[in-house]
Amino acid sequence: MAKKSFIELREAALAHRPASQTDPLPDHVYPTRATTVSPSSTTSFDPSAYSQPYCDFMTANPTIFHAVDAFTAQLESEGYKRLHERESWTNKLVRGGKYYCTRNSSAFIAFSVGKEYRSGNGVAIVAGHIDALTAKLKPVSKLPTKAGFVQLGVAPYAGALNETWWDRDLSIGGRVLVRDPSSGKIESKLVKLDWPIARVPTLAPHFGAPSQGPFNKETQMVPIIGVDNSDLFSTSANTPSAFQPGSFAATQPEKLVRVISRELQIHDPNTIVSWELELYDSQPAQLGGLEKDLIFAGRIDDKLCCYAAQEALLASPDSTSSASIKMVGMFDDEEIGSLLRQGARSNFMSSIIERITEAFADPAAAYGPNLLSQTVANSFLVSSDVIHAVNPNFLNVYLENHAPRLNVGVAVSADSNGHMTTDSVSHGFMKRVADKCGATLQVFQIRNDSRSGGTIGPMTSARIGMRAIDMGIPQLSMHSIRATTGSLDPGLGVKLFKGFFDHFEEVDAEFAAF
Numbered sequence: 001m002a003k004k005s006f007i008e009l010r011e012a013a014l015a016h017r018p019a020s021q022t023d024p025l026p027d028h029v030y031p032t033r034a035t036t037v038s039p040s041s042t043t044s045f046d047p048s049a050y051s052q053p054y055c056d057f058m059t060a061n062p063t064i065f066h067a068v069d070a071f072t073a074q075l076e077s078e079g080y081k082r083l084h085e086r087e088s089w090t091n092k093l094v095r096g097g098k099y100y101c102t103r104n105s106s107a108f109i110a111f112s113v114g115k116e117y118r119s120g121n122g123v124a125i126v127a128g129h130i131d132a133l134t135a136k137l138k139p140v141s142k143l144p145t146k147a148g149f150v151q152l153g154v155a156p157y158a159g160a161l162n163e164t165w166w167d168r169d170l171s172i173g174g175r176v177l178v179r180d181p182s183s184g185k186i187e188s189k190l191v192k193l194d195w196p197i198a199r200v201p202t203l204a205p206h207f208g209a210p211s212q213g214p215f216n217k218e219t220q221m222v223p224i225i226g227v228d229n230s231d232l233f234s235t236s237a238n239t240p241s242a243f244q245p246g247s248f249a250a251t252q253p254e255k256l257v258r259v260i261s262r263e264l265q266i267h268d269p270n271t272i273v274s275w276e277l278e279l280y281d282s283q284p285a286q287l288g289g290l291e292k293d294l295i296f297a298g299r300i301d302d303k304l305c306c307y308a309a310q311e312a313l314l315a316s317p318d319s320t321s322s323a324s325i326k327m328v329g330m331f332d333d334e335e336i337g338s339l340l341r342q343g344a345r346s347n348f349m350s351s352i353i354e355r356i357t358e359a360f361a362d363p364a365a366a367y368g369p370n371l372l373s374q375t376v377a378n379s380f381l382v383s384s385d386v387i388h389a390v391n392p393n394f395l396n397v398y399l400e401n402h403a404p405r406l407n408v409g410v411a412v413s414a415d416s417n418g419h420m421t422t423d424s425v426s427h428g429f430m431k432r433v434a435d436k437c438g439a440t441l442q443v444f445q446i447r448n449d450s451r452s453g454g455t456i457g458p459m460t461s462a463r464i465g466m467r468a469i470d471m472g473i474p475q476l477s478m479h480s481i482r483a484t485t486g487s488l489d490p491g492l493g494v495k496l497f498k499g500f501f502d503h504f505e506e507v508d509a510e511f512a513a514f
Helices: 006-016 047-060 064-077 254-264 300-315 348-359 369-377 392-397 424-437 457-464 489-510
Strands: 098-103 107-113 123-129 134-142 149-157 170-179 186-198 224-227 272-281 286-288 294-297 325-331 380-384 411-413 442-444 467-472 483-486
Touching (some): 047 286, 064 186, 107 348, 123 348, 186 254, 186 272, 300 325, 300 483, 300 489, 348 457, 424 467, 483 489
Antiparallel strands (some): 098 107, 134 272, 286 294, 411 467
8 A cells, every 4th residue: 555645644634633633734744755655565675765754754843742743643644543641441442443642742652453452462562762952941031132132041951052052053943832812721832933043152263262161051052042232222221021921921032922923823922821942953854975875864863763663653564463562652851861751761651551451351350460460571662762873983982893884774772781671582582573574683782981871771661561672773973963874774763663563473472481
């Protein structure tokens, strides 16, 4: 079956959304894609078919809220139904059904129920994090005009506002909460200002030592968003806010409030209750290199693995692993420890697995810990987070035979101190998957004299108790505002993750002793 174009998916998503969500979907949801044929529908899998669509997705969805909205709209267009955590699911889930559930509009879990699924059977999971390093607007982002410049109060999220953020064209996007004047209910609206809004200016090297750093992120990395020289031509004191005293709008830069209100067609800015806005690099994701064998983009970590996981779930046919649950999870807050309710340390995934197990439990047998533990023991988690690709300019920092290359395949990530979940069983499991789907596995481990990072793998597998592996798609320049991956790597991720969903049951049978 040919894969629908992004425009067709967008129109289908509109048709499936409930009346409360029938506001026109913004253009970020599904930009036009060059190819309308599913690589998974051909006999020979072509990973290059995902290269430009991935770039389009990354450009169109710069913030976590935009990405979750686009992913879930795509799920709806493919027949997935939204489940609300406030409601009971017992009578909603059916075999062969496809569902998703969101938290905070910044995390979601999607799953398809096999037509032969029985409670106690396993769940095949690919999960990652969808948040990325950024700079968020402070609760009161309005700052006094300084030397003719209007500035914006922002705070770094994780390791953002590092040196790679200097002199970049930065835009603003996120979600805005607005009170409907007629109903009094709060609505969430997505906004992204597509032109460069802000910049963190460097100090020219001519000034000597002060230009060399270290720099204070509170006082020396404050973005400018405009020019205001009115103090040179007026003796009046600070102009009072044009918005109601005590309103949220009164605490933000007036021009920014008006621009966002115009973008979202908010007639009264005083109805803005709050917002979560962030800065993002406005340069589009692009194919690069002499032969366009590279991808240059912002926020690759970890929307790259999330994109591949979603495409793999949608490409995996219902006829494969039909006695299991196929699931993807995309979490928020990984870059800051995953401790919030939409993070991987929360009960989000475990509660959904419990609900599924309960909904399909045999009425003659009481649902309880025994059945749930059986489900967990039969399940397997692929924790997918980007992995360091080998950097040719710093070969000395990589461990021999553990330096992943671009455009080769997904890399298994190992760590002797438990920062990764990988062990001999899970590595062997995924090696069998790779063999069956024709994928190539690489391997990465940090040198003994370097510090390893972390993923959602250990926290998720420990909380739930299931077998797990850490693996991810290689990229250069991790935690930079712009990063690099291979043009084939999104598709190679889809290939392996689809193979995991397709062959889960037959490979799991080989590993029944574990």
